[in-house]
Amino acid sequence: MSGVLIGRAAELAELTVAMERAAAGGAGAVLVSGDAGVGKSHLVAALTRAARAQGGAVLVGQCAELGESMPYLPLADALWTAAQPGAPEADEVRAALDARPVLKGLLPDGDGGPGAASELGQQQLFGAVLGLLGELGRDRPVLLVLEDLHWADRSTRHLLTFLCRVLQRERVCLVGTYRSDDLHRRHPLRPVVAELLRLPNVTGVEVPPFGPGETAEYLAALSHGAAPVTAEVVERVHRRSEGNPFYAGELYSADPGPRDGAAELPSGLADLLLSRVERLSDGGQRVVRVAAVAGRRIDDELVRRVSGLDEAAVGEALREVVSHQLLVPHGTGYVFRHALLREAVYADLLPGERTRLHADFARRLADLPAGTRGSAAELAHHSLAAHDLPAAFAASVRAGREADRLGAPADAFEHYERALELWEAVPGAAEAAGTDRVRLSLTAAKASARAGEARRAAHRLRRLLDVVDPADVALGSTIREHYSTYLLDLDELDEARAVARDAVAMLPADPPTPGLAWAEAAYARTLLYTDPDGEMPGMAEKAIGTARAAGASGAEAALLVTLGMYRESREADSGVAELFARARDLADAGGDSPQAALRARFQYARTKFDRGDLAGAASAADEGVRFALDNGVGWSMFGIAMRTLQYLVRYTTGDWAEARGIAGGFPLQVVRPYEAQVSAYALFVEVAQGSPVVAERLRWIAPLWGEDLLANYIARGLAAEDALWRDDPREALEHVGAIADPFYGEGASFLRIAATGLWAHAELAARGRAAGDGDAVRRAAEAGDDLMRRVRRAVAVTFDGQPRTWLGLEGHAWVSRAEAERARIDGVHDVELWRKTADLFTYGDPDGGFAYEVARSRWRLAEALAESGDREEAADVWRSAVETAERLEARPLLAVLRDLGARARLGGTAGRAAPASSGRLGALTGREREVLKLVAEGRNNREIAAALFISPKTASVHVSNILAKLDVASRTQAAAVAHREGL
Structure with missing residues (x-):
C-alpha cells in the first residue's frame, strides 16, 4: 500500500502546486489537517516521493507526545535523518550543520548536552535554520515536512510561526501536519493555526474521509487481489469506519464476514480510541460513558439526569468533553464525533455498569408522555439491554407501529422483527401486542416489502403458510394474497398465479367480503402474464362487482388498473389513461391502500409517457413520487418504478440537468438487488455523456445482475451502448447476449436491446468488409436476422402469445431503428429508414420527442444523405444533431458527429485551414x-x-x-x- 494513493488527487495537487511554486522561488507553507488515521502522512509521503524524484532536497521530522521536554524535536529529527550516511542530502546537510554549531548542537551527536537545545538563543537558532534552508535551496528546491504538530512543543510552534512569516523568495516549501480532532478549544496549536492561515503564503489542506467508492478501492488494495471484496463488506466497513482509512483497514482485517451484528473492535484500535477518553477528568469520563450507552446521539437533559452529577459538575464535564471533540453539539443534544469512539467506550464498560445505565435510561424514557416521537424505539433498545424483556417487547411493537405511521417501513420491520424474536420469552405476548404471532409476522412481511425487500417478505410468508391455523381461512387467504403479490414482483409468475388462485378458492363467494375482493384482485393481476384458460377479462369484471359489494375500494382500484392494462395490450383501448385516473381517485377515497393508489398513479403516468404526452407524464410522475415518499413506499416495487419513470421522462425530453438531480437520489454503491435496479437507471445519462462514473457504477451493479431481472436488463443494455461508444462491439454483444431471459428476450422491452445488438453487428460487418473477411460479414448478417426475427415476434404478440395491438410510440421508433441497423449490416445506409426512425422518435413534435434518440438517428441520417450525394440536406440534419448533442453534453455522440462533419465536409469544415x-x-x-x-x-x-x-x-x-x-x-x-x- 505504500505506493498507492487513493482518493487524494485534489489534495496532492494542492501540495504539488505549492512545491512547484517554491521551486520557482516563491516560498510558502501548507498546513495539512485531518482526523487521526485519515491519511495525512500517506498524502505527504506521496509528495516527498515526487519531490525526491524531481531532484529536490527533502527533510522530514516528527513531533512526539512528550510535552515540552524536547524543544525543537521535529527540527532535530529532520536534520538528524537527512544527515545520515546514505541519505540523498547527507553531504550538503552535514556541511551546512558544520557551519552552524547552534544547529549541530540539537543533534544526538552534537556538542550540546541533553538540555542544551532549550538554552539556545532563539533568535540565533531561527536565523541558523533560515540560513540552512536558503543554502540547501540554492541549487534545488527544499521540502521541509514537520509531522504531528498537535504534539509540537512551544519552541517548535514559535519556529513554525517564524518560518511561515520570513520565508519569501527562498526555494523552500514547508508542510506541517496536525490532527484536527485533537485541537480542542484550549489546545496551544489552535491559535497558531488560525494566525498562520491568514498569511498570504500559507494555505490549508483538509484531508477528508473516504467516500464509499474510495473505501471499496482501498479495501481492494489491502486484499492484494487475494479475494474479491464484496459489496456487503464494503458497506459494513465504510459505515462503521465513516470513511477513515486507518479505521477501515483495522475493521477489514478483523471482519469475520456476514453474520448477525458487527465484529468487535480490534483491540489495538479500541485502545487508540480509548486513550483519548482517558485524558479526561473523572466527570468527563462519566459523561462519555453515559453518552455511549445512550447511543450515537444523546439528549442534553437525559445525559444530565443519568450521569448522576450535580448541575455544575455535569456542565463542566460536558464543556470538557466537547472541547476535546469527543462529543459534538447537535441540536438540543450531542453526538459522538465518530461512531467507533462510542463503540469503544461502550465495549469498555463493565457488564453490570452497562446494564444499570440502560435500566436508568429505560425508566426515564418510560416516564415520557405517551406518543413522544422516537421514545418507543429508544425504550425498546434500553429495556432489552437492561434485560427487561416484557418492556422491550411491548415497546418494540409500539415502535413498529409508530414507524409504520411515519412512513418508515424499514425501521418498522426491524422493530417487529425484534418483537417476534422475544415472543416466546414474554408471558402474555399476544395480549401485550394486541394481536397474535402470525398476524404480527404478516405485518412485518408487509413492512419489509414496502422497504424494497420483496424477496425477504415472500420468504417469511412462505414459512407462515406452514404455521397458520387451517381453520382460519380468512387469515390463510390474506397471507396467500400478499405472498402472490410478492412472487409476482419477483417474476415468479406461475407460482404467483397458483398461490393467488388458492387464496380465492379458500373463501366463500357469498357474502362478498373485502378479503375475497383482495384475493381476486391479486389473482387477476397474475392473469395479465399467464392466462392459460382465458379467464381475463371476465374474471376481473366479476371481481370488480365483488369489491363494490364489499366496499373494498382499494381492491376495486387494483382491479381497474389490471383491467386497463389488459385492454391496453389486447384491445388498443384509448381510454386507459382515464381508467387509471379513476382507479387512482377510488384508491385515494378509500385511503386504506397506498400501494393500490401508487400502482394506479404509475400506470397513469406510464400511459402518458408511452403515448408521447411528455409534459403530462412529467407532471404525473412528479405527483406520484411525492405520493410514494409521503406514504413511505418509495422503495416498494411501484415506488421504485415511479422514481425511475420520473427520471426517464427527463432523460427523454432532454432535461438532463433535472435528470441528474433526480439520479442524485439513486445509490452508486449498491449492496441489495433493488438498489442495483434504481442505480442502473442513472446510466442512461451517464453513458450518453461519456461520464467516467459509468465504470464504477457497473462495477457495483455487476455482482447483482443475476439477482434482479430489471437491473440486469437496464445495466447490461447500457453497458452494451457504452462498449459501442468505446468502439468495442464484441463486448457490447456479450452484454446483449446475456439479456436472454424470455421475460425480456421475447417482449417489447427487448426492442432497444435488439437495436443495440444490430448496431454492434453492423460495426463487425463493416470491419469484415474492410478486411475482406466474407465469413465475418456472413456471421454478422445471420446474427442480425435472428435479432430481427425476435423483433418481429415482439411486435406481433404479447408475453403470453396473444396478438399485440399497442406498442407505444417509442416501441415503433425502436423497431424502425432496428430495421435501419439491419440494413447497415449489409453495408446499406438507407436514407428513408433513418429518416423514418428520426421522425418516429420526435413523437409527432418536430421540436420535441425523445431528444437524444432523435439526434442519434439524425447522425446516421446525415451519414446516409452524405453518402447518397445530398450534401445540403445532410448538412442541415447534421447541424441539428450537433446542436442537440452540444446542449445535452452528449460527448460520445458529439465526437462521432464531428468526425462525420470532417469526413463529409459538412458544417463549413471544408473551408477551414488544415492544421500545420x-x-x-x-x-x-x-x-x-x-x-x-x-x-x-x-x-x-x-x-x-x-x-x-x-x-x-x-x-x-x-x-x-x-x-x-x-x-x-x-x-x-x-x-x-x-x-x-x-x-
Whole structure:
C-alpha cells in the first residue's frame, strides 16, 4: 500500500502546486489537517516521493507526545535523518550543520548536552535554520515536512510561526501536519493555526474521509487481489469506519464476514480510541460513558439526569468533553464525533455498569408522555439491554407501529422483527401486542416489502403458510394474497398465479367480503402474464362487482388498473389513461391502500409517457413520487418504478440537468438487488455523456445482475451502448447476449436491446468488409436476422402469445431503428429508414420527442444523405444533431458527429485551414492526410471513398498525389511513413 494513493488527487495537487511554486522561488507553507488515521502522512509521503524524484532536497521530522521536554524535536529529527550516511542530502546537510554549531548542537551527536537545545538563543537558532534552508535551496528546491504538530512543543510552534512569516523568495516549501480532532478549544496549536492561515503564503489542506467508492478501492488494495471484496463488506466497513482509512483497514482485517451484528473492535484500535477518553477528568469520563450507552446521539437533559452529577459538575464535564471533540453539539443534544469512539467506550464498560445505565435510561424514557416521537424505539433498545424483556417487547411493537405511521417501513420491520424474536420469552405476548404471532409476522412481511425487500417478505410468508391455523381461512387467504403479490414482483409468475388462485378458492363467494375482493384482485393481476384458460377479462369484471359489494375500494382500484392494462395490450383501448385516473381517485377515497393508489398513479403516468404526452407524464410522475415518499413506499416495487419513470421522462425530453438531480437520489454503491435496479437507471445519462462514473457504477451493479431481472436488463443494455461508444462491439454483444431471459428476450422491452445488438453487428460487418473477411460479414448478417426475427415476434404478440395491438410510440421508433441497423449490416445506409426512425422518435413534435434518440438517428441520417450525394440536406440534419448533442453534453455522440462533419465536409469544415504539419507530411493537404490515414489502416480506394463520402476516382487521385509528395513507390511505403510520423 505504500505506493498507492487513493482518493487524494485534489489534495496532492494542492501540495504539488505549492512545491512547484517554491521551486520557482516563491516560498510558502501548507498546513495539512485531518482526523487521526485519515491519511495525512500517506498524502505527504506521496509528495516527498515526487519531490525526491524531481531532484529536490527533502527533510522530514516528527513531533512526539512528550510535552515540552524536547524543544525543537521535529527540527532535530529532520536534520538528524537527512544527515545520515546514505541519505540523498547527507553531504550538503552535514556541511551546512558544520557551519552552524547552534544547529549541530540539537543533534544526538552534537556538542550540546541533553538540555542544551532549550538554552539556545532563539533568535540565533531561527536565523541558523533560515540560513540552512536558503543554502540547501540554492541549487534545488527544499521540502521541509514537520509531522504531528498537535504534539509540537512551544519552541517548535514559535519556529513554525517564524518560518511561515520570513520565508519569501527562498526555494523552500514547508508542510506541517496536525490532527484536527485533537485541537480542542484550549489546545496551544489552535491559535497558531488560525494566525498562520491568514498569511498570504500559507494555505490549508483538509484531508477528508473516504467516500464509499474510495473505501471499496482501498479495501481492494489491502486484499492484494487475494479475494474479491464484496459489496456487503464494503458497506459494513465504510459505515462503521465513516470513511477513515486507518479505521477501515483495522475493521477489514478483523471482519469475520456476514453474520448477525458487527465484529468487535480490534483491540489495538479500541485502545487508540480509548486513550483519548482517558485524558479526561473523572466527570468527563462519566459523561462519555453515559453518552455511549445512550447511543450515537444523546439528549442534553437525559445525559444530565443519568450521569448522576450535580448541575455544575455535569456542565463542566460536558464543556470538557466537547472541547476535546469527543462529543459534538447537535441540536438540543450531542453526538459522538465518530461512531467507533462510542463503540469503544461502550465495549469498555463493565457488564453490570452497562446494564444499570440502560435500566436508568429505560425508566426515564418510560416516564415520557405517551406518543413522544422516537421514545418507543429508544425504550425498546434500553429495556432489552437492561434485560427487561416484557418492556422491550411491548415497546418494540409500539415502535413498529409508530414507524409504520411515519412512513418508515424499514425501521418498522426491524422493530417487529425484534418483537417476534422475544415472543416466546414474554408471558402474555399476544395480549401485550394486541394481536397474535402470525398476524404480527404478516405485518412485518408487509413492512419489509414496502422497504424494497420483496424477496425477504415472500420468504417469511412462505414459512407462515406452514404455521397458520387451517381453520382460519380468512387469515390463510390474506397471507396467500400478499405472498402472490410478492412472487409476482419477483417474476415468479406461475407460482404467483397458483398461490393467488388458492387464496380465492379458500373463501366463500357469498357474502362478498373485502378479503375475497383482495384475493381476486391479486389473482387477476397474475392473469395479465399467464392466462392459460382465458379467464381475463371476465374474471376481473366479476371481481370488480365483488369489491363494490364489499366496499373494498382499494381492491376495486387494483382491479381497474389490471383491467386497463389488459385492454391496453389486447384491445388498443384509448381510454386507459382515464381508467387509471379513476382507479387512482377510488384508491385515494378509500385511503386504506397506498400501494393500490401508487400502482394506479404509475400506470397513469406510464400511459402518458408511452403515448408521447411528455409534459403530462412529467407532471404525473412528479405527483406520484411525492405520493410514494409521503406514504413511505418509495422503495416498494411501484415506488421504485415511479422514481425511475420520473427520471426517464427527463432523460427523454432532454432535461438532463433535472435528470441528474433526480439520479442524485439513486445509490452508486449498491449492496441489495433493488438498489442495483434504481442505480442502473442513472446510466442512461451517464453513458450518453461519456461520464467516467459509468465504470464504477457497473462495477457495483455487476455482482447483482443475476439477482434482479430489471437491473440486469437496464445495466447490461447500457453497458452494451457504452462498449459501442468505446468502439468495442464484441463486448457490447456479450452484454446483449446475456439479456436472454424470455421475460425480456421475447417482449417489447427487448426492442432497444435488439437495436443495440444490430448496431454492434453492423460495426463487425463493416470491419469484415474492410478486411475482406466474407465469413465475418456472413456471421454478422445471420446474427442480425435472428435479432430481427425476435423483433418481429415482439411486435406481433404479447408475453403470453396473444396478438399485440399497442406498442407505444417509442416501441415503433425502436423497431424502425432496428430495421435501419439491419440494413447497415449489409453495408446499406438507407436514407428513408433513418429518416423514418428520426421522425418516429420526435413523437409527432418536430421540436420535441425523445431528444437524444432523435439526434442519434439524425447522425446516421446525415451519414446516409452524405453518402447518397445530398450534401445540403445532410448538412442541415447534421447541424441539428450537433446542436442537440452540444446542449445535452452528449460527448460520445458529439465526437462521432464531428468526425462525420470532417469526413463529409459538412458544417463549413471544408473551408477551414488544415492544421500545420511538419516533417514529411508537411506538403500534404488536410484531405490528403485523411486519405493517408485510411491508407495506413489498409483501406482500398473504394473503402476510402465510402469513408470520406467521395468517389473512388477522387480517392485514387488523392492516393497518387500522396505517393508523389512523399516520394514513395507504393501504398505500403506511404503507410510506413504515416506510422513513423504518428498519423
